[in-house]
Amino acid sequence: MSLAHTCFYHGPVRLQGGRRLRRRDSIAVGCLYPLTGRAARYGHDSIVGAEMAAEEVNASGGVLGRELRLLFADDRSDPTYAVKVAQRYVLEDRVDFLMGVVSSAVALAVTQVSRHFAVVFVGTDHASARLTLEAFQPYYFRVTNNTMQSMRAGVLYLARRPWRRFFYIGPDYEYGHRQWQDFREYLTRVVPDAQVLGAVWPKLFERDYRPFLRAVLEAKPEVLVHGFWGGDTIAFLEQAAEVGLFQQVQVVSFDAGGNYEVFEALGDRVPAGLILSARHHNNFPLTEANRRFVEGFWRRARRYPSYTAHGAYVGVHFIARAVERAGSLDADDVVRAGEGLVLPTPRDREGFCSWIRPVDHQVVQEMFIGRTQPCNELPPARFLLGDWEVIPADELLPTEDEVRRIRASAAAAPGGHAGS
């Protein structure tokens, strides 16, 4: 199958014959994660998380009597390369599922492969809301929160505080732009007197944030929203400390900024009082399930997990539950079973259970926002988040009508092909 064919042929392609040649005693999951470069830590943590979950599933007898088998490959955070890997997974390894992908730009490419071959793609820890809205396709599911959920949670948190002058700095690609769009749209709705002063866009993996920081300082905002993740967050915070940003501006980040590896890398150089969140927190909620997950990860890897471990862990459990519920491996059956699926995760508080919304295949979850404070419980981090606020799940996602409206206007726009 040629690449051109893959790109331009519309409608799913059914693989004939070949699928029957695969070993039928196992369910193969082709995982794509960044294993080199600044995002490498995320990929390696994802592998550990996914393996933990697969071990749990297989120890309890597998799914429909079959064993879960995980394949891993480096996506190099590169959409073009990742498409080739995904196609190879589907055509040569004959996988039943695609899973993973940390970069939203890569995910937008891989979801096209999933649509084309009608292979279910379980998204973990890429967050652009576009995947479940404008670029939604029925074989896509996301088991971690998206930018809209985290940004709306952030707006609700900030609305209760006196700050009104906002500025944004984030990476110059899909994920960075989408966070700012989601934040700004909801901010103007919830806090009508808020002033948006501007935004600067360093490229992904930028080496020098100082010129951008000077532009921020010059605008004199009260709140700086940052949209970085992974190594970029660490480089950004280090350089921001140098120019004295934290003495002048309240820095907040709601999607990936409060991830554990930031605290691990910076040790006692973390500024106190930053308002942050992430998709999973090692120290909240303090439920038995979360403690078991964090300790289980530590026993395997001898380090504490960043949130991608949790995403991959939940992704594998989603596959197991959806196949169990569907009673077959047929992609369309699995899609139907995945819609509305109840999905308990380690990050659920007592009395709340995550589930998959049928309209956009997006997991519905609460968000937790905290402030950085000294804490030695999970070394080598010397700071963690505390002083938590819980933002209820039902306020964070667009209504079903909104979802349909967003998709319709995207499909009508020139070049738009959402859901096609």
Added chain:
Amino acid sequence: MNQLLIIAVDGLVFASWLFLVSVGLSLIYGVLRILNIAHGSLFAVGAYAGASLVVAYSAAGLWPPGALGVLLVGALAAGLVAGPLIERGIVRWTYGREPVMQLLVTFSVFLILEDLTKLVWGVSPYYAYQPYQLLGQVRIGGIDYPAYSFLVLLVAALVGAGLWWFVRRTRFGRVVVAVIHDPEISVAMGVNLSRVYVTTFALGSVLAALGGAFTAPMISVVPGIGVEVIVLAFAVVVVGGLGSLEGAAVGALLIGLVRAAAVHLLPVLELFTIYLVMAAVLLVRPLGLFGRVEARRI
């Protein structure tokens, strides 16, 4: 007013870095007529050599300012080992071949070096922040600048002045100029062409490695940093005119200032400005600002 000052300082700092990473590329092109794509990975090798030496030096608890000297040593070692090896081992076989072939060969050297750095230094980042912290901050126009940025500016100025002195005032430099103008006549006059080539290539490699080594303390050194550099250096050199040292300086300054202005005034265009400058210059002067039209010799 204050904003203009900030833009000027930011632009100058970025320009000095651009000059440092691109002047070697221009020099090698001027003499050897080869566009050395591997320049980017020589930058990366210099960054890794500098960073790993600084990490080891700092771990040994030696005199902190010595770390700056260690960077220099790292760059010299990387450039002087890698440069002649690449020129004598690979690049010299492509002299006189068509440019496409030369491009492909240096591109393959680039790919090989990218993987070699991963084999030698691994894929985890190196943080060599000690020289950077050592110098502290400078306050200009009410805003703190890391003094290290101005050290890079100083290094770039020294490199520029040194190259100018080398080309204009030394005997070997004049031989290099003669070779740039006419290799055939130079050979007829008794110039040892291979010696000029290998020396120039080594010098260009040292300059690339120097750029890398002095960049290392400002960043986390990770695989892939060479790719960005070759693109930027190429843009600078094209703007200035291939093979021209003054061109590299002016091209760096132009791109540096325009980019700094974009960061402050039109942030969404920041990534694009470099190419905007390149396109605008090439429209008006297809050979770059300092490029000379050459008569084709048959």
